Amino acid sequence: MNALLDELLSTLFPRPCPLCRKVILHEQEGFCAACLEGFQVIQEPVCSVCGYPLEGKTEPEGPLCPGCISKNTPLPPLYTVRSIALYTGNVRRAILAVKYGRQAPVAHSLSVFARDHLTRFFPLSGFDRLVPVPLHPKRLRAREFNQCVLLARPLAVRLGIQLDLDAVERVRHTLPQSASTEKERRKNLKGAFRVRKVPRIEGQSILVFDDVYTTGATLDELAHCLLSAGASRVAALTLARSPGPNIS
Ligand SMILES: [Zn+2]
Numbered sequence: 001m002n003a004l005l006d007e008l009l010s011t012l013f014p015r016p017c018p019l020c021r022k023v024i025l026h027e028q029e030g031f032c033a034a035c036l037e038g039f040q041v042i043q044e045p046v047c048s049v050c051g052y053p054l055e056g057k058t059e060p061e062g063p064l065c066p067g068c069i070s071k072n073t074p075l076p077p078l079y080t081v082r083s084i085a086l087y088t089g090n091v092r093r094a095i096l097a098v099k100y101g102r103q104a105p106v107a108h109s110l111s112v113f114a115r116d117h118l119t120r121f122f123p124l125s126g127f128d129r130l131v132p133v134p135l136h137p138k139r140l141r142a143r144e145f146n147q148c149v150l151l152a153r154p155l156a157v158r159l160g161i162q163l164d165l166d167a168v169e170r171v172r173h174t175l176p177q178s179a180s181t182e183k184e185r186r187k188n189l190k191g192a193f194r195v196r197k198v199p200r201i202e203g204q205s206i207l208v209f210d211d212v213y214t215t216g217a218t219l220d221e222l223a224h225c226l227l228s229a230g231a232s233r234v235a236a237l238t239l240a241r242s243p244g245p246n247i248s
Pocket residue numbers: 017018019020021022031032033034035036
């Protein structure tokens with residue numbers, strides 16, 4: 001009966017796809033099928049540490065990407081990262097619509113997309129908190145909102161994980177990524193985050209969330225900050241990741 005009612009309602013009030021604005025005829029959450037086809041989802045095998053797509057090539061010593069090998073990443077790593085899609089095409093369009101257009105329906109649809117793909121990478125039951133990468137108050141004032149929070153809020157609801165917006169804060173204002181080299185950026189980021197509410201982090205399993213992975217420097221710094229405050233486990237999820245090589 002409910003399915004019939006849903007079908008009737010969607011015929012009477014068809015919902016447009018938040019990205020292409022075309023009417024979605026069959027009731028479904030998120031983007032239309034045509035837009036989803038333009039999402040380049042990252043498939044296994046991926047680097048076991050940073051989630052970089054390996055295109056079938058795995059190293060004899062284990063599934064590590066050239067970037068993690070060149071950085072002498074310790075094994076097992078302190079934390080792991082997984083990204084859902086390449087930062088190109090429709091995923092890029094959708095993220096930019098949230099970042100610069102503050103489009104909440106697009107953020108909701110991205111959270112549906114993230115939820116549908118997340119369990120491929122992480123068994124979700126273990127996480128206590130979802131922590132979006134915080135912006136410095138200065139940047140927050142200039143931009144008026146944190147796009148990461150806009151994306152993380154519906155995701156936390158869909159995953160049933162507690163969203164934590166103030167256990168950790170950004171205490172150093174850093175230059176936008178494009179303005180500095182990788183080395184300068186890592187130096188700038190040292191001490192960029194501070195845990196304000198230690199009991200919310202101590203002994204907790206934390207899933208950090210960011211929209212786009214570029215060099216991983218921000219996530220590295222935040223993960224170290226959380227682990228030094230006593231987090232029992234840290235993993236990071238990003239919606240997208242830049243498709244270029246990851247050797248710095
Ligand atoms: Zn569409």
